[in-house]
Amino acid sequence: MSTVERIILLSEEGKVIGSAPKLESHHLNTPLHLAFSCYVFNSDGKFLVTQRAKTKKVWPGVWTNSVCGHPTPSEPMEDAIRRRLKEELGMTAKDFVAVLPHYRYKTPPFNGVVENEICPVYFARATSEPEPNPDEVEAYEWVDWQEFVGQATTDKKGVYSYWCKDQLKSLKNHPLLKKFTA
Numbered sequence: 093m094s095t096v097e098r099i100i101l102l103s104e105e106g107k108v109i110g111s112a113p114k115l116e117s118h119h120l121n122t123p124l125h126l127a128f129s130c131y132v133f134n135s136d137g138k139f140l141v142t143q144r145a146k147t148k149k150v151w152p153g154v155w156t157n158s159v160c161g162h163p164t165p166s167e168p169m170e171d172a173i174r175r176r177l178k179e180e181l182g183m184t185a186k187d188f189v190a191v192l193p194h195y196r197y198k199t200p201p202f203n204g205v206v207e208n209e210i211c212p213v214y215f216a217r218a219t220s221e222p223e224p225n226p227d228e229v230e231a232y233e234w235v236d237w238q239e240f241v242g243q244a245t246t247d248k249k250g251v252y253s254y255w256c257k258d259q260l261k262s263l264k265n266h267p268l269l270k271k272f273t274a
Contacts, residue, residue: 099162100126106210111165118150118205125162127209129195129259130173132158132185133272134218138234142181144253145230150205153230155244156253160211173214181232182223185216191266192259199254213259215272237273 098111102124117123132140140158144151159180163172170188177183192213199207222232241264244252263269 097162098165100165102126102210114162115149118207120201120204120206122206122208124208124210127160127162127207127211128169128173128214129157129211129255130159130177130185130188130214130216131263131272132177132183132216132218133237134234136234137237137273139237139240139273140181140218140222140232141235141240142224142232143230145226145228147227150207151202151253154253155251156256157259158216160255169212173216180225180228182225183221184219186219187215187217189215189268189271191215191268192262195259195262197255197258202250202254207255209255211255213263215266215268217272237269 097114099114099117100108101110101112103109104124112123112125117125134140141155142158143155144153146153159173159176161172161176163169173188174184177185190212194210195213196210197207224232241260244257245260245264247257
């Protein structure tokens with residue numbers, strides 16, 4: 093018997109007010125909830141960009157940052173990132189740094205779903221190569237950071253996820269980039 097994954101519901105002030113089933117909670121009136129985004133870099137300073145599986149309910153087929161997800165109730169954020177890296181990409185990472193700890197966004201509707209999240213954003217260093225789960229990741233590529241930023245920030249066709257493009261407004265020249273891209 094599988095357990096239903098739950099997300100952490102938040103008040104407008106960011107306080108925990110409960111939990112709800114993840115898949116059932118994502119719709120046109122998605123409640124505010126806790127999530128994360130992580131940008132993973134390898135030892136050569138390349139960034140891991142991923143394409144979400146075309147079968148996913150939320151934002152299928154779009155390219156985005158390395159990994160996104162939701163901590164489960166009582167799960168520490170870095171543990172949640174490690175779990176999703178393993179589940180989605182079959183990989184591990186270290187040196188997690190919260191670079192946008194208070195990032196919040198709400199997307200326009202995409203295929204009948206609105207994302208509404210307080211979503212701390214992290215950088216991390218890969219400690220293994222990806223072995224993607226095809227139910228989660230359609231494709232991946234290690235790319236130069238500036239090349240990625242140029243492509244994502246000029247995307248007008250919806251090739252890249254809304255949250256990734258929005259996060260790049262603050263991340264594209266972040267002072268900690270040198271630590272991860274050098």
